[in-house]
Amino acid sequence: MSCMTARLRQAAAGACLLALVAPVAAEANPTMVVDVGSGRVIAHEEAFKKWYPASLTKLMSVYTAFRAIKAGEISLNTVITMSEKAAAQPASKMYFRPGAQLTLDSALKLMIVKSANDVSVAVGEAISGSNDKFIARMNAEAQRLGMTSSRFVNANGLPGKGQYTTARDMALLAVALRREFPEYASYFALEGVTTGSKDYPNFNLLIGRFNGADGMKTGYICASGFNQVSSATRNGRTVVSVVLGSDSLGARADLSAELLQKGLTASRAGELLTQLRPYGDGRDRVTDISAEICNPTARQIRSEGRDDAGRMKLLSPYIREMGRPPRMVFAGLVPGSETPRKPAAGAGEIANVPIPKPRPTF
Numbered sequence: 001m002s003c004m005t006a007r008l009r010q011a012a013a014g015a016c017l018l019a020l021v022a023p024v025a026a027e028a029n030p031t032m033v034v035d036v037g038s039g040r041v042i043a044h045e046e047a048f049k050k051w052y053p054a055s056l057t058k059l060m061s062v063y064t065a066f067r068a069i070k071a072g073e074i075s076l077n078t079v080i081t082m083s084e085k086a087a088a089q090p091a092s093k094m095y096f097r098p099g100a101q102l103t104l105d106s107a108l109k110l111m112i113v114k115s116a117n118d119v120s121v122a123v124g125e126a127i128s129g130s131n132d133k134f135i136a137r138m139n140a141e142a143q144r145l146g147m148t149s150s151r152f153v154n155a156n157g158l159p160g161k162g163q164y165t166t167a168r169d170m171a172l173l174a175v176a177l178r179r180e181f182p183e184y185a186s187y188f189a190l191e192g193v194t195t196g197s198k199d200y201p202n203f204n205l206l207i208g209r210f211n212g213a214d215g216m217k218t219g220y221i222c223a224s225g226f227n228q229v230s231s232a233t234r235n236g237r238t239v240v241s242v243v244l245g246s247d248s249l250g251a252r253a254d255l256s257a258e259l260l261q262k263g264l265t266a267s268r269a270g271e272l273l274t275q276l277r278p279y280g281d282g283r284d285r286v287t288d289i290s291a292e293i294c295n296p297t298a299r300q301i302r303s304e305g306r307d308d309a310g311r312m313k314l315l316s317p318y319i320r321e322m323g324r325p326p327r328m329v330f331a332g333l334v335p336g337s338e339t340p341r342k343p344a345a346g347a348g349e350i351a352n353v354p355i356p357k358p359r360p361t362f
Contacts, residue, residue, distance in 0.1 A: 029245050030167035031255065033263040036178045036231075036238040040270035042263045047168040049282040050149060051244045054219030055092075055115045056165065056227050057157030059173055060138050060150075061124060062108060066181045067141060068127045069104075076105040078126065079334060085131060086122035090158060093118040094195075100338035102331075109331035112217060113193045114200045120156035131155065142169070145176055146274060149283070159221050164286040167242040171273060174216055174229050174240040188215030188231065195332035205253040205314065206230055208322045210260065216240070218252070222294035226252040232260045239263030245289055248302045254316040261318045 030046040068074045082100045094116045096102075102110075107123050110116040124134030131154075138152045147169035153160040178185065191208050192201040206213040215231040225245040232239060241259035246252035292298065 029243070029255070031241070031243050031259060032167040032171045033239055033241040033259040034171045034175060034273050035263060035268050035270070036175050036240060038268045039175065039273050040268055041171075041273050041276055042239070042266045042270050043259065044167065044276070046280055046282070047171075047276065048149060048166050048278045048280055049244075050164045050166060050284075050286045051227075052159070052163065052221060052224035052286060052288070053150075053152075053157055053165040053170070054221045054224040054227050055117075055157040056170055056217055056219040056229055057152055057155070057163070058111050058115065058120055058219075059170070059177065059217050059229060060142060060152055061120050061134075061155045062111060062187075063173060063177055063181075064134070064138050064141050065104070065108065065123055065127060066177075066184055070181075074104060074127055076103065076108075078104045080104055080107050080119075080122050080126045082118065082122050082338075083125055086118045086125065089117040089121055089156065092116060096333065097338045101334045102337070103334065106331040106333075108187055109190060109193045109329065110200075112187055113190050113202050113331070115203060115218070117156040117158060121154075124155040142173075145172055147172055149278075157219055157221070159223060167244055168273070168276060170229055170242045170244075171240060174231065174242070175273065177216070178231060178238055178240065185214065188217070189213075190329055191326035192328045193331035194328040196330065197332075199326075199328050201326045203249075204228065204230065205249065206232070206256060206260070206319065208326060209314075209319045210257050211318070211320075212264065213260070214238075222290040223288045225289050225293045228252040228256050230256040230260055232264060234264050237264060245287070247293060247298065250314050253314055253319065257316040257318040 030049045030051055032044040032047050033042045034040065035042060069076065079101050080103065082096045082098055084098045087096060087098045092115045094110060094114065096118060104123065107119050110119045111123065121131055124131055128134035128137055134155055135152055138155065142150050142152065150165040150169040151162055153163040189207060190202060192199055203218040210232060212232040212234040213230065214233050216229045219227040226248060227245070228243045230241045239260060241256050241263060243252050243255050243259070246255060
């Protein structure tokens with residue numbers, strides 16, 4: 001892999017060094033870009049390799065919630081109550097106490113933008129009565145969509161044995177979300193949310209910075225690396241991209257931008273997503289890149305990918321500086337409900353990472 005190619009995959013100028021440190025992440029990067037309207041695949045690589053979804057799992061949780069709304073089982077105004085089980089979930093989370101209440105509308109925003117693990121479990125319990133029943137429903141919906149190489153064991157994407165997906169399956173889900181629920185597309189395009197006391201910018205660095213970006217979700221655990229499902233619309237054409245196993249926040253944004261740009265400017269010719277036949281190695285096991293992602297050298301290189309002010313250096317020519325603070329929408333507790341609990345000192349972000357202020361450098 002050349003240094004020029006590596007620049008689009010790394011968040012630091014010393015990208016080639018990370019390619020040597022993390023060959024699995026650099027060489028086996030599952031990707032896909034699909035035209036939503038036609039359902040045709042514009043480009044793909046390692047699309048059937050099994051991967052840990054991390055917080056991309058929440059796309060399945062949100063899809064299941066949208067289906068429940070459509071069926072009349074719940075509404076955006078339904079009050080969600082935090083249970084002890086939900087409140088006990090590891091970070092990333094809102095630290096709401098058991099008994100705290102918020103609407104499903106606010107909950108969905110926190111799941112998508114903040115990637116709140118505690119809220120995801122609370123939503124599942126509200127819809128299905130128990131966490132286990134909601135997970136079963138998620139898997140049933142996945143199978144109905146044809147996501148034959150996906151299995152979910154929780155509602156939030158925290159590390160769990162037996163949880164996996166593929167780039168192809170995530171593309172199927174993203175296309176279904178855009179096609180079936182256009183009325184809810186704005187949830188995925190939010191620049192940030194506020195609880196009234198704290199603001200949370202979107203982890204998706206393309207929102208407000210890539211021409212036409214309008215979704216969808218990011219995810220990270222050590223085993224998966226940095227994942228991202230993205231969408232963008234220009235001149236009435238919408239495309240979705242999937243990036244699994246990137247090695248940094250900036251790398252997944254750069255590669256996602258490259259894929260979206262290709263999708264928006266390419267012809268609509270290509271094989272139908274639903275007819276793409278399985279291929280490649282790694283379909284009998286879930287790839288784990290923890291050793292390449294969560295080691296001191298890799299962390300140091302990611303740290304060097306920021307400037308002195310902590311802003312992420314984005315290398316894609318398709319990503320521009322926002323030039324203003326992100327627009328925040330409310331997503332907090334019901335007035336009079338429990339106030340959020342402050343995180344304990346040193347509490348870690350397990351399912352995502354603290355977001356820096358991005359500034360492209362070309």
